[in-house]
Amino acid sequence: MQYRRLGRTGLEVSVVGFGSAQFRLVPEQRALDALKHGFSLGVNIVHTAPDYEGADDLVAQAVAESGKEIIVCHQGYGDRAHIEWLFETACKKFNKERLELFGIACVDDRELLGENVWGAGGHIEFLQQKKREGRVRGIFCTTHGSPSYIRRLVESDAFDAIMMAYNPLGFHLLSYNQSLREKDSLTEFVPGNADVIPSAARRDIGLMLMKPLAGGLLCEGKAFPPLGSLAAGVAPLRAAEILRFILLNHPEVSCVMPGTASVSEAEENARAGYSPLTLPHGRREAILLAIDQLRSCLCSRCGRCDELCSKKLPVSWLFRDYYITINQCMQFETLDRLEYHVLHPWAEAACGSCADVTCRCPFGIDIPPALVHIHKEMEKFREMGLLPVPADEDPSGEDNALRPFAARLFRKEIPPALDRGQAHLFRLVAENVGAYSWRPSPHSGGICLLVFMGGELVHKVRLRGETPPGEKAHFVFELRSPSKSGFYRLQFVLLDESFQSKETGADLLTLEVQVR
Ligand code: SF4
Ligand code: SF4
Numbered sequence: 001m002q003y004r005r006l007g008r009t010g011l012e013v014s015v016v017g018f019g020s021a022q023f024r025l026v027p028e029q030r031a032l033d034a035l036k037h038g039f040s041l042g043v044n045i046v047h048t049a050p051d052y053e054g055a056d057d058l059v060a061q062a063v064a065e066s067g068k069e070i071i072v073c074h075q076g077y078g079d080r081a082h083i084e085w086l087f088e089t090a091c092k093k094f095n096k097e098r099l100e101l102f103g104i105a106c107v108d109d110r111e112l113l114g115e116n117v118w119g120a121g122g123h124i125e126f127l128q129q130k131k132r133e134g135r136v137r138g139i140f141c142t143t144h145g146s147p148s149y150i151r152r153l154v155e156s157d158a159f160d161a162i163m164m165a166y167n168p169l170g171f172h173l174l175s176y177n178q179s180l181r182e183k184d185s186l187t188e189f190v191p192g193n194a195d196v197i198p199s200a201a202r203r204d205i206g207l208m209l210m211k212p213l214a215g216g217l218l219c220e221g222k223a224f225p226p227l228g229s230l231a232a233g234v235a236p237l238r239a240a241e242i243l244r245f246i247l248l249n250h251p252e253v254s255c256v257m258p259g260t261a262s263v264s265e266a267e268e269n270a271r272a273g274y275s276p277l278t279l280p281h282g283r284r285e286a287i288l289l290a291i292d293q294l295r296s297c298l299c300s301r302c303g304r305c306d307e308l309c310s311k312k313l314p315v316s317w318l319f320r321d322y323y324i325t326i327n328q329c330m331q332f333e334t335l336d337r338l339e340y341h342v343l344h345p346w347a348e349a350a351c352g353s354c355a356d357v358t359c360r361c362p363f364g365i366d367i368p369p370a371l372v373h374i375h376k377e378m379e380k381f382r383e384m385g386l387l388p389v390p391a392d393e394d395p396s397g398e399d400n401a402l403r404p405f406a407a408r409l410f411r412k413e414i415p416p417a418l419d420r421g422q423a424h425l426f427r428l429v430a431e432n433v434g435a436y437s438w439r440p441s442p443h444s445g446g447i448c449l450l451v452f453m454g455g456e457l458v459h460k461v462r463l464r465g466e467t468p469p470g471e472k473a474h475f476v477f478e479l480r481s482p483s484k485s486g487f488y489r490l491q492f493v494l495l496d497e498s499f500q501s502k503e504t505g506a507d508l509l510t511l512e513v514q515v516r
Pocket of ligand 1: 303361363
């Protein structure tokens with residue numbers, strides 16, 4: 001593994017680090033195995049956050065079990081009391097008096113939300129105080145702000161390191177409509193972030209790059225194999241070569257931080273940072289060619305066509321939700337109001353019957369057939385039960401409104417049939433529609449999902465992260481099917497064990513499943 005200095009923090013970090021936002025979508029053991037495998041291959045830096053549904057607990061557990069010295073990028077937000085509480089909580093979780101890195105999560109969002117970042121008693125002042133006290137070695141921030149915003153962060157000299165999005169495609173799975181840039185100088189523009197790199201290097205500010213694989217748009221993820229192909233005919237790229245491509249092109253960058261959520265991803269990503277950092281002859285040109293081709297068939301959400309549609313369809317947002325749906329790794333980032341069927345509520349594809357085709361894409365995307373195809377695919381995913389269940393289709397909606405502890409099933413991923421005696425992956429997302437915040441409990445008691453098969457309790461899945469009313473919690477687990485074939489009744493009940501019985505829990509779903 002190669003190591004580079006993280007700017008003025010003086011920390012030597014592996015050129016490939018791991019992001020942990022996707023851990024909520026995989027079973028806990030899979031996340032632990034991925035981390036520990038990466039650590040054994042020399043990865044020594046991980047980014048995590050208190051709002052990643054317990055990812056920080058998993059990172060703490062993996063670090064402790066590995067016995068290695070790992071640099072963890074912790075982050076905070078909120079008012080002074082909250083950020084202070086998050087700082088102390090991180091220290092406790094990692095059993096440290098002094099953290100290597102602590103930062104501000106999405107500092108541009110903090111400003112938009114009116115949090116006190118720069119003023120007296122604000123985030124920067126708090127972090128500098130912790131540094132003076134010797135409680136933290138380096139101060140960093142993450143940002144999805146515009147290049148000019150990031151340049152201002154650099155010039156402020158407030159941070160020892162900055163984490164920003166960058167990849168050679170120029171956008172990523174979550175990119176927002178970039179035409180907003182003119183109205184909102186805080187909006188991210190990935191290609192422009194490259195221009196910030198030299199000035200950060202001149203000030204000895206460490207740069208960590210997130211979204212190096214464009215959230216799965218540049219290459220297929222191993223932890224979340226896509227449900228379909230986005231770029232038929234384009235020669236596939238590998239994660240390792242893209243990571244190397246970035247590291248070779250930008251020697252001033254300290255590390256790339258791809259989200260890594262399986263052992264095979266950990267293996268490939270980590271080894272991308274091994275010596276010698278080179279690409280085979282001719283591969284660089286092949287990568288550039290493939291990226292060019294991807295740009296002409298993937299919607300970058302530049303937003304230029306959004307105002308052009310005669311039926312007022314928000315075209316770029318339809319593409320975005322489709323990409324997120326088929327890539328799965330970031331489904332938790334979709335806002336309800338930006339989901340495909342909210343934006344396009346009709347049974348038939350609007351473009352299929354359009355008599356006034358006014359949309360145009362300067363990058364060569366043939367929008368009408370592309371959106372007809374997307375509609376067909378999204379209808380298929382809806383029939384498979386993979387899309388969110390709208391609140392008005394929730395049968396328990398009215399009852400829930402009367403209960404302090406109440407939940408509704410928001411999304412499910414359940415195998416259509418199970419193979420005898422095999423382990424199968426289940427993902428259920430529950431929305432807190434009750435009156436109080438769900439809190440994870442490290443001990444017995446607290447909120448958990450009970451799984452019954454044929455009337456017997458076969459599995460219990462604990463809540464991983466705090467879930468306030470209106471928010472969603474992921475319950476992801478593997479279930480071994482019975483050794484006898486037949487049809488079994490599966491029941492999923494969410495329960496607050498602190499004071500309720502199964503009868504008063506929230507019945508999320510009951511279905512019949514075939515074991516074959
Ligand atoms: S379809 Fe083309 S013009 Fe429209 S948002 Fe996507 S890239 Fe931009
Ligand atoms: S073809 Fe579709 S996107 Fe284009 S103008 Fe018609 S409805 Fe709008």
